[in-house]
Structures are given as structure tokens and as C-alpha cells.
Amino acid sequence: MEKTLLKSKIIMKLEENFQQVNNQAMEEFLWQIEHNGTPLIEKLECDFENDLVTFVYKADEEYENVVFIPPVG
Numbered sequence: 001m002e003k004t005l006l007k008s009k010i011i012m013k014l015e016e017n018f019q020q021v022n023n024q025a026m027e028e029f030l031w032q033i034e035h036n037g038t039p040l041i042e043k044l045e046c047d048f049e050n051d052l053v054t055f056v057y058k059a060d061e062e063y064e065n066v067v068f069i070p071p072v073g
Helices: 011-023 021-035
Strands: 040-043 047-054
Touching: 011 021, 011 040
Parallel strands: none
Antiparallel strands: 040 047
16 A cells, blocks of 8 residues: 555544534534444455544543554454
8 A cells, every 4th residue: 555644534524623613523523433433444445455543532521642652453
């Protein structure tokens, strides 16, 4: 697979909804991931061998960044 910048459709929809309805969109998103779990796994268009995996981290306090260190699995 060629290396490309990928963005989750779920996260893009959240960003769009957040701009329109603000906190309600975030609360709905957090409710969904609490009930459905994470990571978010999405099929990639035109790629039947790989999936897009998005890890979601909700902090109790403000952080600059979170580091994810592979390997996973």
C-alpha cells in the first residue's frame, strides 16, 4: 500500500457537526464510542487489504499530546 495521509470519515463528520451544533455533536460522539468501543475501524475505499484504525483518547485533564508507540498486536 502506498503511504498516504488518511483521515477518518467518522472524525471528519464529527468536525463538521461540531462546527454546526457544537457540544451536542461531541456528546453524541463520546456516547457512541463509550457504547461501541474503540478503536474506530473503517474500510478504505479501493483498498481491500487494509483498514483505517483510529484510536480515541479522552483525558480527564488537558494534555498537549498523546504518544502511541507501536507495535500493536
